[in-house]
Amino acid sequence: MRDVVVLGTGQSEFGKLPHISPIELGRNAVRTAMADAGVVGRDVGAVYASRLYNPMITAQTIMMGLGVTRIEMTNVENGCAGGSTAVRALYKDIAAGFCDVGIAVGVESMTTSPIAGKLIPPAADDLGGRLGLAMPVIFALQSKRLMDTHGATVEDFATVSVKAHRFGALNPKAQHRKELTVDEVLGSRPIADPVTLLQCCPNTDGAAAVVLASAEFARRHTTTPVRIAGSALVSGDYEERRTDITTMELSKHAATAAYEQAGVAPSDVDVVEVHDAFACEEIVHYEDLGLCARGDGVALLRSGATSLGGRIPVNPSGGLLSLGHPLSASGVRGVCEIADQLRGRCGPRQVAGATVGLAQMLGGFASGIELGAAGVSILTV
Template identity: 75%
Template sequence: MREVFVLGVGQSDFGKMPERSIADLGGQAARAAIADAGINSAQIQAVFSSRVYDAMITSQTIMKDLGVTRVEMVNVENACAGGSTAIRSLYKDIAAGFVDLGIAIGVESMTTSPIAGKLIPPDRDDLDGQLGLSMPVLFALQAQRLMATHGATPEDFAQVSVKAHDFGALNPRAQYQKRFTVEEVLASRMIADPITLLQCCPNTDGAAAVVMASADVAKKYAEAPVRVAGSALISGDYDFRRSDITTLELGARAAALAYEQAGVAPSDVDVVELHDAFASEEIVHYEDLGLCARGDGVGLLRSGATSLGGRIPVNPSGGLLSLGHPLAASGVRVICDITDQLRGRSGASQVPGAKVGLAQMLGGVATGLDAAAGSVHILTV
């Protein structure tokens, strides 16, 4: 396989913007990524886009306004991991030599979707969901187990949210740019015990885009492009084989595959962007990604290691809790933020000297499965 590099990244703002169309949001991100790459849109050979709601010809809808036609365009859906799937799909095409230069886009308008202002409903044939196992409940059960087995407290979960909002206050794109205290987080409305409102990501509109290229193309446009050193995307396993709800096994497997391909260890990683739809979930990912030993996730949080200035900052963008979660866009957005970190252009949230970054995203649940999709990408300079 050929090496694959990130040439340019772009994002829209994140928030509730019902007046903006998919073409508008996606076009803003795509134009920014193309300009960042230093190319023109006519050079793009392939487009992979992802959207969960009202999804139809997303790539074509966005790219026609950028003057891009008559190239391969593919539209994918993989729940919250859809954007990661678009990245992975383009990565494979470039690595295999089918194309030399392409763009991956993730976009979502939650405020104009059929679920605007509502909880995301389960499918009619999702028995667990119909019986009440909504996403907040699923992660609340996991949080309860973390308290029983890991010594976690509601204050620990609240601290994850405090950290995310501290970071979000530094990010001009974030939906929430306000700091909160542990007491304020705990005092917010209870959603599913022990998860309160400020420990849940908001529904959000937004888009992100990444231009990727082969080594031969990349060296023409960048002296030190960011390399996609590891890429993994896997599906979940049957739930009956799951013995511990304090781990998301598909996330751990995706991480192991990406580490092996990249030739790095968890201890080599300088910065992480991950799926934090609910605050307690972040602690689980610490362990699944190998950032600490099994059972030490709470201790890692309490040590301050995952805060800015710590050993391994996690979600310095503000994460889903602060930026918001435009579902299919989030998997592309984490690649954008890691790329910016490795290029040293993350402003007040910059991790000094970052050379290795990890971008993770999970997506979807279905009756009988522990989860639907998990993706990990490792980027290096």
């Protein structure tokens, strides 16, 4: 296995962008990432594109406009973890020596997709979904349980959103760049008690891309490589085996595998990006990723440790709550944010002295399985 490096990153803006096609969103992100990496088309040996609702052969149509053809290109879908899946697949190709340089791109246009303006529909045979177990309901149940078992309050959930929007106000790519108060979050439209509108991520268009390379190739292009030291992707177990909705065991398993591969402990991590489609999730991820002991997630939030300037800032990008959630792009975008943090180029939201970072993403719900996929990448300098 060869060392794999993040050589370049690129992101589109995030927001309601119906005037920009998903292919152009992806192309803009890839073009930026290639320029950042200092590579040209003939260097690229493989491309993985993640998309859920966008057109077929997305990778091929994105790269065609950049003059890259006749190489291996693969299109993947894995729910919201699709972007993490694209990064993981490319990582394996380079680590195994199948190519020296490749691109992982995630793209989604929620405002022009077939479900624009609608709820994400359940499959015809998804009993839970058909009976109304939509995403907000699942996380409303989780919120209620956290209140019963962890002593969480509605103000705690609102604080997660306030923190995310404080970070997002510092991110020029974010969809929502306005700071909020706890009262504003709690006073927003009820969705599924106790979840309110401003505890939910917005529908978003956007794209993100990373150029990955072997360490040997990277040495010719950079003196400050960001290495993918740990990479894991895990699918879910049968739902009937799940006994506690205040943990997402799948994320814990992926993180454990990534930590072991990277040779680091949770206490070594300086900055984290997680899936926060709903505010209560972030508290659960603190515990599942080992950032605190089981049952201490609420206390960690209240301590300020996960805010900018704290011991372990979480979602300094603004997360899905503020930056937005273009489903298949978010997993790639999290890796971009961590790589940029470790390079020290995140401006006013920069985590000082960060040398180890973790990007996590979850994706996919269906009756009978606890969760579709969890991806974790650990990056180091």
